[in-house]
Amino acid sequence: MQATTKLLHSIPVDAQTGAIAVPIYQTSTFVQEAPGVNKGFDYSRTNNPTRQELEKIVAKIEGGTVAAAFASGLAAIDAVIKLLESGDEIVAVDDIYGGAYRLFEKVYKKFGITVTYVDTTDLGAINRAITSKTRLIWIESPTNPTLKVSDIEAIAAIADRYKILLAVDNTFASPVLQQPLLHGADIVVHSATKYIGGHSDVIAGLVITRNEDLGRQIKFYQNACGAVLGPFDSFLLIRGLETLxxxxxxxxxxxxxxxxxxxxxxxxxxxxxxxxxxxxxxxxxxxxxxxxxxxxxxxxxxxxxxxxxxxxxxxxxxxxxxxxxxxxxxxxxxxxxxxxxxxxxxxxxxxxxxxxxxxxxxxxxxxxxxxxxxxxxxxxxxxxxxxxxxxxxxxxxxxxxxxxxxxxxxxx
Missing domain, CATH: 3.90.1150.10 (Aspartate Aminotransferase, domain 1)
Structure with missing residues (x-):
């Protein structure tokens, strides 16, 4: 089955009504039969049927196991950085999105997470920048705005050798052109505001993981910190995916x-x-x-x-x-x-x-x-x-x- 067909038919018909479009469950809470006994949903920050369908679709098209949808691309990046602890180091692409740079330098630096910026098209530069405290390699490929392209598979091999995580911001390529998880990356991030939404009418972010345990950690931060994507915005992304x-x-x-x-x-x-x-x-x-x-x-x-x-x-x-x-x-x-x-x-x-x-x-x-x-x-x-x-x-x-x-x- 071709990718376009697979994507379109990964968007389900609503089982309850037969609706061809995923319904917008615009609700904050769900009635329970008894404490902890429900139909799989209790509060929309924790989970929402519309957002859940979006996350399932995105995990599938990126070749991952777990996806989490956030209120913005920066909220998605923020959730990934929360995997780290004070004293940890990141090796990041030098031609980095300004918002990510601001988050790293103005927010997480004061909590003891430091970043070394290198040209990630140079594998030697990555190797030289890694220390015993490095826990994450952060790349964009292509980068914003000079469109440098890093060799994801080669960098994944470096990350695997040092037992550290590789996160790839895949916003510029989209899942249609590139699937970093299939090249060995651990985490993929999207500003879904861009190509996935596609109509300049929604702010959203996505994190997709290759490993289920890592995905559970991201989902924990999604719920615990609360920067979740609402049901209507989730619906807009599903609609955008149909023509991606x-x-x-x-x-x-x-x-x-x-x-x-x-x-x-x-x-x-x-x-x-x-x-x-x-x-x-x-x-x-x-x-x-x-x-x-x-x-x-x-x-x-x-x-x-x-x-x-x-x-x-x-x-x-x-x-x-x-x-x-x-x-x-x-x-x-x-x-x-x-x-x-x-x-x-x-x-x-x-x-x-x-x-x-x-x-x-x-x-x-x-x-x-x-x-x-x-x-x-x-x-x-x-x-x-x-x-x-x-x-x-x-x-x-x-x-x-x-x-x-x-x-x-x-x-x-």
Whole structure:
């Protein structure tokens, strides 16, 4: 059975009513026959029928045993970090989502959990960073926003050798393109706000584990800490999953066309897209992903925040907004938006330059999107030309007068 068919038919018909869509059980509590005697549910923070169906579906499509749905992607990450104790260390990808970095550095660092950031495409760097206190390797693949692709299977082998956990943020690829648990990862995390939801109308997070015992620990923190996903939002994610394969295919198709266009543009310095043969991790991406995703990042030859701001405020179809993965195209400037919480030098060292622009390529016609990008780049270029002329005039006006000239214009 093909993956699309399997996904669609993993969404059950309601046994009680025959409803083709999973019902929304919008209830906070459940009537019990006697204390502790119930129909499998007692309180919606602990469990809810709609959320339970979502978790079963997601565990199945990621190739895991247990899934837990949270109120946001950061709540999902938070639950994973709660597996650790004071004094433990994490080795994390350097090109990390700004929200995860803020959580690590501003919240958990004061509780004695420290993080070493390395380029996880370099296996030697991972090995060198691991100490006797390391308990977790944290990677995003592809990363946000420079789309580095780490070799999950090779890193899983390292984690196994040191008896530590490997968690993979699979948000950018989605379960359609990549299943990290099948490559040896222990934990998969999603900001389900993005491709799984797919319509920019829900905030949600997911954690899926390969090991059942690890899954039970995550479920304990889900209930104990309470950052659960509500029934209506769970319903929205199930609805999003029904079209995930179709949407991802179009996202990938459009993104590849745009990446190829940008790579040839004279105003563009670098293009970050794993589907390009020029991408340094193209071979790894080709090995572990079914396609290359719907996000394209690029930097400008005029490497300034002003140039990037000029671009992102002059697109019409690419809306300037946080987030990604929706049906409508979005544009963002990571240095001043998603990665603002990271110190400037660390951000630049990880490849997030001042002019880096991230495109979440939607489902519009590809040529329309290219025309929109071209118009915005033209405005950046015209401003650059005007600035260049202005500087040239200033320079000309500041030249010293020849020695034989008097100060009177008529004599020179």
């Amino acid at each position: 394969h179709l949407r991802i295919a179009q996202h990938c198709r459009n993104a590849a066309i745009i990446a190829q266009y940008l790579e040839k543009h004279p105003q563009v310095d670098k293009v970050f897209y794993p589907g390009l043969a020029s991408h340094p991790n193209h071979a790894v991406a080709k090995k572990q992903q079914k396609d290359f995703g719907g996000v394209v990042s690029f930097s400008l030859r005029q490497d300034t925040e002003a140039a990037a701001t000029k671009f992102v405020t002059n697109t019409q179809l690419f809306h300037l907004a946080e987030s990604l993965g929706g049906v409508k195209s979005l544009v963002s400037h990571p240095a001043s938006m998603t990665h603002k919480s990271i110190e400037t030098e660390k951000r630049r060292a990880a490849g997030v330059s001042d002019s880096l622009i991230r495109l979440s390529v939607g489902l519009e016609d590809a040529q329309d999107l290219i025309d929109d990008i071209e118009n915005a780049l033209r405005k950046v270029g015209s401003e650059q030309l005007a600035e260049s002329r202005k500087k040239s005039n200033i320079f000309s006006n500041s030249l010293p007068l020849p020695a034989h000239c008097s100060l009177l214009p008529a004599n020179c």
